[in-house]
Amino acid sequence: MPAFPRLLGGRLCLHFANTIEGPINPEPEDFLHDYDDLLRWSWHVEAVDDAELKSLRKLARATPDRAREVFEQAIRLRQSVDRIFRTIAAGGEPRGADLRSVQQRYLEGLGAASLGRADQAFSWSLRGIDDLRLPVWRIAASAVELLTEGNLTRVKRCPGADDCGWLFYDTSRNGTRRWCSMEGCGSRMKMRRHYARHKQRSLRYHGRVRPFSQ
Numbered sequence: 001m002p003a004f005p006r007l008l009g010g011r012l013c014l015h016f017a018n019t020i021e022g023p024i025n026p027e028p029e030d031f032l033h034d035y036d037d038l039l040r041w042s043w044h045v046e047a048v049d050d051a052e053l054k055s056l057r058k059l060a061r062a063t064p065d066r067a068r069e070v071f072e073q074a075i076r077l078r079q080s081v082d083r084i085f086r087t088i089a090a091g092g093e094p095r096g097a098d099l100r101s102v103q104q105r106y107l108e109g110l111g112a113a114s115l116g117r118a119d120q121a122f123s124w125s126l127r128g129i130d131d132l133r134l135p136v137w138r139i140a141a142s143a144v145e146l147l148t149e150g151n152l153t154r155v156k157r158c159p160g161a162d163d164c165g166w167l168f169y170d171t172s173r174n175g176t177r178r179w180c181s182m183e184g185c186g187s188r189m190k191m192r193r194h195y196a197r198h199k200q201r202s203l204r205y206h207g208r209v210r211p212f213s214q
């Protein structure tokens with residue numbers, strides 16, 4: 001089972017946008033190539049459970065054309081989610097077309113959901129739905145939840161070393177988180193700054209640096 005990127009987005013929909021590594025890099029790496037990848041990733045992020053993984057995988061193998069179609073829907077949803085929250089992180093207004101595409105998937109899911117008791121209150125549930133779109137619906141629901149109930153000033157884009165660009169929801173107490181991860185991009189930037197300072201100093205005091213003497 002190939003590794004998936006770390007889950008640093010803080011929300012399902014942002015984890016999903018981050019299934020492309022280095023989105024602002026000229027050669028970003030995409031971790032999702034087909035419906036089975038989407039399914040395994042959804043299980044990895046706990047958007048589907050063991051039983052759902054098993055039954056959806058069986059259904060996908062029985063209806064490969066449909067699985068391809070749903071995978072394409074998922075990738076279009078990812079593009080919309082990514083553009084919406086990247087724009088919000090930059091202080092802009094998301095495009096209507098992207099909001100409508102999230103809305104469409106969300107309403108489809110709601111159409112299939114049932115109202116049932118969850119502890120004290122009732123809630124919409126997609127449990128027991130044998131439909132390949134299940135992970136897509138849950139991701140769309142996460143995006144709608146973030147848009148309608150989240151604190152949008154906490155949606156941020158990691159500036160890490162000019163090539164990260166991952167999105168995350170800042171849940172730090174003061175809202176001062178800057179990096180997707182302190183030990184990843186945070187320390188890379190620190191090292192880079194340290195190196196730049198060090199290099200400048202050595203240029204200033206020692207002239208040109210000669211790494212090898214021959």
Ligand SMILES: [Zn+2]
Nearest residue numbers: 158160164185
């Ligand atoms: Zn980062």
